[in-house]
Amino acid sequence: MKNMRFFAAALGTLLLLSGYLSSTGAYAPVATAAPTLADLKGVDELRTLFNNDAGKVRLVLLLSPT
Amino acid sequence: MAGTRWVQNELLAKYPKANLRAYAIWFNMYPGDARSKWPPNLLTDERVLHRWDEPKAVGQWYAPLTASIRPELAQGSQWKDGAILWDAYLLYRADAKWSDTPTTGLIRWGRTIVAGRDPLQGDFGRLFADGGTSTPR
Numbered sequence: 001m002k003n004m005r006f007f008a009a010a011l012g013t014l015l016l017l018s019g020y021l022s023s024t025g026a027y028a029p030v031a032t033a034a035p036t037l038a039d040l041k042g043v044d045e046l047r048t049l050f051n052n053d054a055g056k057v058r059l060v061l062l063l064s065p066t
Numbered sequence: 067m068a069g070t071r072w073v074q075n076e077l078l079a080k081y082p083k084a085n086l087r088a089y090a091i092w093f094n095m096y097p098g099d100a101r102s103k104w105p106p107n108l109l110t111d112e113r114v115l116h117r118w119d120e121p122k123a124v125g126q127w128y129a130p131l132t133a134s135i136r137p138e139l140a141q142g143s144q145w146k147d148g149a150i151l152w153d154a155y156l157l158y159r160a161d162a163k164w165s166d167t168p169t170t171g172l173i174r175w176g177r178t179i180v181a182g183r184d185p186l187q188g189d190f191g192r193l194f195a196d197g198g199t200s201t202p203r
Contacts, residue, residue, distance in 0.1 A: 033112060034106060034110075035106050035109065035110055035114065035116050036116065037092065037101070037104050037106070037116045037117070037118050038116070038117055038118070039117070039118050039120070040091065040117035040118060040119040040123070040124070042123055043123050043124055043127045045117070046089060046091065046117070046124055047164045049087075049089060049115065050089070050158075050162075050164045051163060051164055053087040054160070054161070054162070054163060055085070055160055055161075056085050056086055056087045056160055057084070057085065057086045057087075057157070057158065057159065057160050057193055057194075058086070058087050058088070058089070058157075058158040058160075058162060059073075059086065059087070059088040059089070059155060059156070059157050059158075060088075060089050060091065060124075060155065060156040060157075060158070061070070061073065061088060061089065061090045061091065061109075061154075061155050061179070062091050062093075062124060062125050062128070062151055062152045062153065062154045062155075062156075063069075063070055063090055063091065063092050063093075063152070063153065064092065064093060064094065064095035064096055064099050064152060064153065065092055065094075065099050065100070065101070065103040065104045065105060066067070066096050066098050066099050066103050
């Protein structure tokens with residue numbers, strides 16, 4: 001019985017602590033915008049994007065989804 | 067998939083301030099591939115633009131150019147002049163400009179991404195040695 005009480009008290013403390021940390025932002029995961037997938041409008045769109053990003057190193061990745 | 071995950075974890079995540087833009091061009095190559103299978107959680111860096119290329123236009127556009135850019139092919143790569151370049155990367159300098167052929171400013175390309183990853187990792191280390199906030203040439 002004592003063990004159960006101790007366990008319940010420890011669990012409660014952990015839950016309270018996690019709630020406090022989340023509310024303060026100290027334990028919150030880093031938020032990033034979810035990526036989106038748009039349809040490519042031909043090679044010319046990639047060419048335009050590429051040239052608009054001049055001044056940056058650019059990495060073209062050709063990928064399949066599975 | 068392994069190559070894409072490696073790009074996210076070993077390049078983009080390790081150089082978070084690098085002055086870089088990546089274009090992830092996705093298209094069907096395996097029988098089970100489909101737009102609906104696109105994995106949104108694999109390449110999550112905000113510097114990556116994702117595009118779905120249903121007709122494989124970019125892969126078909128690059129394939130015939132590979133003969134002329136063979137000198138820049140990463141050591142360990144496997145490419146035998148196919149009709150569609152895929153599972154591949156092409157890395158360009160900051161001053162690269164795409165005119166008729168995107169060969170100007172090409173630093174390196176590799177296929178597969180996994181097979182050519184070591185030279186690419188070396189390029190990132192060299193280009194972004196200061197963390198990547200300056201403009202490499």
